[in-house]
Amino acid sequence: MNKALVALFASLIVLTAPARADENPAVVDALSGYLDFAEYGSSLIWPEQIPADDWKKVFIVDTRDAAQFEKEHIPGAVNIEWRQAVARRAELPRDRMVVVYCNSGSLSAQAVFALRLLGYDNVKVLQDGFEGWKKKGGFEAYARASQPAGH
Numbered sequence: 001m002n003k004a005l006v007a008l009f010a011s012l013i014v015l016t017a018p019a020r021a022d023e024n025p026a027v028v029d030a031l032s033g034y035l036d037f038a039e040y041g042s043s044l045i046w047p048e049q050i051p052a053d054d055w056k057k058v059f060i061v062d063t064r065d066a067a068q069f070e071k072e073h074i075p076g077a078v079n080i081e082w083r084q085a086v087a088r089r090a091e092l093p094r095d096r097m098v099v100v101y102c103n104s105g106s107l108s109a110q111a112v113f114a115l116r117l118l119g120y121d122n123v124k125v126l127q128d129g130f131e132g133w134k135k136k137g138g139f140e141a142y143a144r145a146s147q148p149a150g151h
Contacts, residue, residue, distance in 0.1 A: 030117060043112050045099060045124040047133045047141035055139050059093050061085075061100045062130070063108045074101070074133060085111035086118065094122060101126035101133065 050058065055076070062073045063082035073079070080088050082102060092098050098120070102108040105125055112125045126133060137144040 043116055043124055044127050046127045047136045048145035051142045052139045059098045063100055063102045063111050082107040082111040086114050098123045099126050101129050103129045103131055105129040
């Protein structure tokens with residue numbers, strides 16, 4: 001019985017230990033190269049930076065789960081959950097701006113970071129996400145802005 005408890009305890013330690021992966025030099029080089037040349041704000045866009053008519057030219061991606069998308073989303077958006085952005089990247093156009101959003105911008109930022117590392121320079125995070133878009137006036141945020149966008 002004592003050996004069984006020791007084995008169980010050892011198994012629990014192994015299972016609960018944090019996973020650690022060895023660094024992959026190619027990944028480190030790609031990340032460093034991207035970050036060395038990334039301009040502040042180059043992957044961000046605020047709702048008030050997009051005039052109402054320009055929204056028709058933007059490919060909009062809602063990265064929230066399907067239930068949230070079904071409940072409410074930016075009109076014209078397609079639903080690609082943030083974890084699927086890389087796997088479904090072939091669905092994204094390369095010839096126009098792609099604006100990606102979630103509720104606040106944090107999960108969509110992860111998707112955009114991965115896509116930009118893969119060379120999708122036309123992909124931007126909607127700063128403040130869906131909630132910010134609604135709060136700032138949706139498609140009318142540009143017209144309603146009291147100061148120039150860009151923060």
